[in-house]
Structure formats: C-alpha cells, structure tokens
Amino acid sequence: MPFSDGDFVKVDYSAWRAADNKLVYTTVKSVAEKEGSFDSDTKYAPQLIVLGKGNAIKGVEEAIRTMSAGETKKVELEPKDAFGDRNQSLVRVMSVADFKKRDIDPQPGMQLDIDGSAATIKSVNSGRVIVDSNHPLAGEKMIYEIKVLSKLEKDEDKVKAVAEVYDLVPDAVEISGGDVKVVFGEKVEKGNVYLINKSNFVNALMRYMDKITKLSVVEEFSRNKPLEKK
Numbered sequence: 001m002p003f004s005d006g007d008f009v010k011v012d013y014s015a016w017r018a019a020d021n022k023l024v025y026t027t028v029k030s031v032a033e034k035e036g037s038f039d040s041d042t043k044y045a046p047q048l049i050v051l052g053k054g055n056a057i058k059g060v061e062e063a064i065r066t067m068s069a070g071e072t073k074k075v076e077l078e079p080k081d082a083f084g085d086r087n088q089s090l091v092r093v094m095s096v097a098d099f100k101k102r103d104i105d106p107q108p109g110m111q112l113d114i115d116g117s118a119a120t121i122k123s124v125n126s127g128r129v130i131v132d133s134n135h136p137l138a139g140e141k142m143i144y145e146i147k148v149l150s151k152l153e154k155d156e157d158k159v160k161a162v163a164e165v166y167d168l169v170p171d172a173v174e175i176s177g178g179d180v181k182v183v184f185g186e187k188v189e190k191g192n193v194y195l196i197n198k199s200n201f202v203n204a205l206m207r208y209m210d211k212i213t214k215l216s217v218v219e220e221f222s223r224n225k226p227l228e229k230k
Contacts, residue, residue, distance in 0.1 A: 003065050005052030008152035008161060009063065012046050018076060018141035046149055048161045050208045057082055068196055074148040079139050086139035094129045162205045166197040178213030186222040
C-alpha cells in the first residue's frame with residue numbers, strides 16, 4: 001500500500017553520482033565496504049523519513065510513496081529532483097583577508113559556514129578565494145537504491161525514532177492524547193552535545209507529529225554521576 005503525508009518510514013538507501021557512478025552516501029555498511037568507501041567513524045544505520053516534512057530530497061520521497069514495506073527500488077533522479085540545479089549567483093569571490101579575519105586558512109575543497117550558509121572553497125589564487133554556496137551535488141543526476149524497511153505505526157515508536165536521529169535514547173515515553181512526556185534518565189550524559197541534540201529533537205518532534213499539543217522533557221540527575229565536561 002502506498003505511503004502518504006505524515007507517515008514515518010524507516011529506509012536503507014545508497015546514492016551514486018550518475019556521471020561517474022561514484023558512491024556518495026549509503027546507510028549500509030556492506031555497500032560502503034564493497035564500494036571501497038567504508039569509514040569507521042561513520043554510523044551505518046537505517047534512516048527515518050517522515051513524508052511531507054522535507055527531511056528527504058524530492059525524488060527519494062516520491063519514490064518511497066509508491067513503495068511498500070520490504071520493497072527495493074532503484075531510481076535515477078534529475079538535478080531538480082535531487083539537490084537542485086546549479087545557481088551561478090551562489091558562487092562569489094572573497095579575499096584571503098576576509099578569511100584571515102575569521103582565523104581561517106582557506107584551502108580548496110574546504111567546507112565551512114559563511115554568514116550562515118554552507119559553502120565550499122573551489123580555488124585560492126593571488127589573494128582571491130572562489131566560494132560556492134551551491135550544494136556540492138547541485139546540478140548532478142543521482143542514482144538511488146532504496147529499500148523500505150518498515151512503517152512506524154505506534155506513536156511511542158515514532159518518538160523514539162526521532163530521538164534516535166539525534167543520538168538520544170529516552171528511558172521512557174508517555175503519551176496521553178496530545179500530551180507527550182519524554183524522560184532522559186541519569187544514565188544519559190547531559191553536557192553541551194546533549195543540550196544541542198535535545199533542542200533539535202524537540203524542534204523536529206513538534207514539526208513531525210502534528211497531534212502533539214504539549215511536549216514535556218523530564219531530565220533525571222544523580223548526585224553520584226558528574227555532568228559531562230566538554
């Protein structure tokens with residue numbers, strides 16, 4: 001049965017650049033190993049996609065909508081359905097001095113945040129730095145192999161899945177009507193990384209689950225467990 005807006009779907013997928021068949025991302029460890037791109041620092045795990053909420057590119061979401069749990073499909077996407085067409089207005093010239101003011105030594109290929117936008121340094125020459133704020137895969141045709149693993153039906157499972165996206169594991173999730181309470185127990189480290197992840201989790205959960213009218217986050221601390229220091 002096709003999926004629809006608001007459905008929580010767990011998927012595995014791999015993405016190749018069509019021009020050279022180079023793997024650019026995968027959730028599957030065996031695929032990364034086969035393609036020679038395995039990274040021990042990368043977490044290979046199924047991804048959560050909430051249809052209609054913008055957390056997947058257009059072509060992938062459209063493909064999933066036509067699939068069923070357990071089905072695998074391979075699709076080729078035009079740039080407009082992947083990472084968009086290239087926009088030349090997003091390419092600009094900056095001076096090396098602009099980067100020195102930020103304590104940055106600009107190097108080709110470096111990816112960084114410039115004035116709130118993700119950008120890639122394309123070249124550095126004679127004191128001039130070419131900066132491209134297009135997505136690195138903008139203008140590229142993409143090939144995706146998608147496997148739909150499951151559709152989450154229970155609200156408690158949906159809450160836990162969103163928490164997992166941000167490396168959080170609730171000790172308990174309690175739901176009553178539109179009221180949701182999420183408990184992070186004393187075993188959860190509550191340093192700076194946790195604070196950022198918790199904020200992202202709260203924002204995402206409120207955006208993904210329209211039925212929530214009130215969200216409470218309960219944090220438990222133990223006198224015998226010191227706070228994480230970062």
